[in-house]
Amino acid sequence: MTTPALLPLSGRRLPPLNLGASAFPHHRATLRLSEKFILLLILSAFITLCFGAFFFLPDSSKHKRFDLGLEDVLIPHVDTSKGGKNLGGFLIHGQGHDEHRHREEEERLRNKIRADHEKALEEAKEKLKKSRDEIQAEIQTEKNKVVQELKKKDSKPLPPVPLPNLIGINSGEPADLDIREKRNKIKEMMKHAWDNYRQYGWGHNELKPIARKGHSTNIFGNSQMGATIVDALDTLYIMGLHDEFREGQEWIDKNLDFSVNSEVSVFEVNIRFIGGLLAAYYLSGQEVFKIKAVQLAGKLLPAFNTPTGIPWAMVNLKSGVGRNWGWASAGSSILAEFGTLHMEFVHLSYLTGDPVYYNKVMHIRKLLQKMDRPNGLYPNYLNPRTGRWGQHHTSVGGLGDSFYEYLLKAWLMSDKMDTEARKMYDDAIEAIEKHLIRKSNGGLTFIGEWKNGHLERKMGHLTCFAGGMFALGADGSRDDKAGHYLQLGAEIAHTCHESYDRTTLKLGPEAFKFDGGVEAVAVRQNEKYYILRPEVIETYWYMWRFTHDPKYRQWGWEAAQAIDKYCRVSGGFSGVKDVYSSSPTYDDVQQSFFLAETLKYLYLLFSNDDLLPLDNWVFNTEAHPLPVLHLANTTLSGNPAYR
Ligand code: DMJ
Numbered sequence: 001m002t003t004p005a006l007l008p009l010s011g012r013r014l015p016p017l018n019l020g021a022s023a024f025p026h027h028r029a030t031l032r033l034s035e036k037f038i039l040l041l042i043l044s045a046f047i048t049l050c051f052g053a054f055f056f057l058p059d060s061s062k063h064k065r066f067d068l069g070l071e072d073v074l075i076p077h078v079d080t081s082k083g084g085k086n087l088g089g090f091l092i093h094g095q096g097h098d099e100h101r102h103r104e105e106e107e108r109l110r111n112k113i114r115a116d117h118e119k120a121l122e123e124a125k126e127k128l129k130k131s132r133d134e135i136q137a138e139i140q141t142e143k144n145k146v147v148q149e150l151k152k153k154d155s156k157p158l159p160p161v162p163l164p165n166l167i168g169i170n171s172g173e174p175a176d177l178d179i180r181e182k183r184n185k186i187k188e189m190m191k192h193a194w195d196n197y198r199q200y201g202w203g204h205n206e207l208k209p210i211a212r213k214g215h216s217t218n219i220f221g222n223s224q225m226g227a228t229i230v231d232a233l234d235t236l237y238i239m240g241l242h243d244e245f246r247e248g249q250e251w252i253d254k255n256l257d258f259s260v261n262s263e264v265s266v267f268e269v270n271i272r273f274i275g276g277l278l279a280a281y282y283l284s285g286q287e288v289f290k291i292k293a294v295q296l297a298g299k300l301l302p303a304f305n306t307p308t309g310i311p312w313a314m315v316n317l318k319s320g321v322g323r324n325w326g327w328a329s330a331g332s333s334i335l336a337e338f339g340t341l342h343m344e345f346v347h348l349s350y351l352t353g354d355p356v357y358y359n360k361v362m363h364i365r366k367l368l369q370k371m372d373r374p375n376g377l378y379p380n381y382l383n384p385r386t387g388r389w390g391q392h393h394t395s396v397g398g399l400g401d402s403f404y405e406y407l408l409k410a411w412l413m414s415d416k417m418d419t420e421a422r423k424m425y426d427d428a429i430e431a432i433e434k435h436l437i438r439k440s441n442g443g444l445t446f447i448g449e450w451k452n453g454h455l456e457r458k459m460g461h462l463t464c465f466a467g468g469m470f471a472l473g474a475d476g477s478r479d480d481k482a483g484h485y486l487q488l489g490a491e492i493a494h495t496c497h498e499s500y501d502r503t504t505l506k507l508g509p510e511a512f513k514f515d516g517g518v519e520a521v522a523v524r525q526n527e528k529y530y531i532l533r534p535e536v537i538e539t540y541w542y543m544w545r546f547t548h549d550p551k552y553r554q555w556g557w558e559a560a561q562a563i564d565k566y567c568r569v570s571g572g573f574s575g576v577k578d579v580y581s582s583s584p585t586y587d588d589v590q591q592s593f594f595l596a597e598t599l600k601y602l603y604l605l606f607s608n609d610d611l612l613p614l615d616n617w618v619f620n621t622e623a624h625p626l627p628v629l630h631l632a633n634t635t636l637s638g639n640p641a642y643r
Helices: 034-054 061-063 095-129 130-152 177-203 227-236 244-253 266-284 289-305 342-352 355-372 401-413 419-435 462-474 482-501 535-547 552-564 592-605
Strands: 075-076 085-086 090-092 204-207 213-215 262-264 312-318 437-439 445-447 449-451 454-456 459-460 513-514 520-521 617-619 625-627
Touching: 177 204, 177 213, 177 227, 177 244, 177 552, 177 592, 204 227, 204 355, 213 625, 227 244, 227 592, 244 266, 262 266, 266 289, 266 342, 266 355, 266 535, 266 625, 289 312, 289 355, 312 520, 342 355, 342 401, 342 513, 342 625, 355 419, 355 592, 401 419, 401 462, 401 617, 419 437, 419 462, 459 462, 462 482, 482 520, 482 535, 482 552, 535 592, 552 592
Parallel strands: none
Antiparallel strands: 075 090, 085 090, 204 213, 262 312, 437 445, 449 454, 459 513, 513 520, 617 625
């Protein structure tokens, strides 16, 4: 019989067996006599070799090679005090008294090997009598068995865990008619984005709304993992688009497969896929999302196999081989990438009872805590081989942003128990305020970037998320500076609104300067684009929740109208290349985060606060809501806050 372990598991076709018809005329295809003879010759040579090896190899190697149940003879031990003889870690008991037993064992072994080989020979003979079709049918049966076993293993139910208290999964419908209409308009925009993706890009990662076909970028490697479906699920759910949600669920159930030979970004896959699947699980209770999230997380774990435990930026989902982006300072990993895994990984440990995920992210935190920080700032680059910082660039925008966000959110999602994370957040924000936050001549508060010892007076669209972060972190801040941080959040929101308001399209550029008489305006052509990003609207929403100042709803509505006017095309929504041009050109990409974040934050801005209240839910950096975990009684080793 062919053993399952030797069967090919891939879908590749087996090479045809060369079976002639002459020897066994009653079979359609049989072996020629000469071939049979050669096969038998090879088999007997192999048997002779095995016998030879058994008799001529030294004792210890014999025992190691043939693991045939010699536990009673070889006992792992290092203590020689009881009369035994220690041979390389194995203790052989009293030589004289066991000599007879030893001979018996050898005899038993010899008989067993003889019997095994005779059996193998018989089986080989039987096989040679079979037709090619019979052999292939047998192989197929064995193959199916293995696939079934693997499937069973994959879909093993996870241990049951009490679901956290899930408050606020309701409609959040506003009483005010005008607000309700605005909210309905956002829902209609979501439908337009989804329906077109459904029609033209289904199963692809993203959509090209003008070419009307699928799209992908290097963050997803060459995979087709339906990023838009996974990213959009929870937005569909909270908008009450349940048919669309079910379509997405069905696709995920049937098609989402992570065994692909594709090199993906660990960070992006974590925030979009694991975050999206976990949020969909918590909102809907459908097990399939949890199972897929855990399967995917298993595929990301090899990325942590570096000398320091700081993960590679990319990992091949099939081979587990990792590497870093070629452009990152001297082979470094990126702060915003390895520092934005905490929320999802703690939830994975919570849901599976397996501490492996938690331990990985806590290890990163511990390592960062031990390192010196220039001026108290975290550089964006860290070498995973040496554990040393790369270039001393610090940013609250690209390359740094969500690391700070996750320190704060780690504290919030632990029901404020993880005070270590809160302290790291407070320390980092103090250094950022001191070295990176300035007021422009025109009175606009901005957050610049630190590059090799000097401050670059430029702010990215990505940095605009920080307004919301300051507001979210105001409560519980050091020295009771809640008012100060809420004010800082409001000032950043204002600056970012100005960056929109000073353009022709009323949409914000990718980066804007505060230098040489320029205020909140992009200077370089390659910084004038808007790619449907959410950060400014995200800050409006947090500011709305904490202040209820109607200007935030008004600013959000301005942005929604501009998106609908300038980014909407008949095949979906597209980014634009120049927000200062009255006849903009399209980039022809409908980003998955447009459905995950931009439209979700807009919808929440025009909903009541009891839809996903911030006391009970913490949004990951891709706007996927995860519930606050009450971990006080849960044992997650490593952090005293959790004990
Ligand atoms: C999103 O994927 C996430 O918000 C991430 O943290 C950075 N920015 C993009 C959208 O702009």
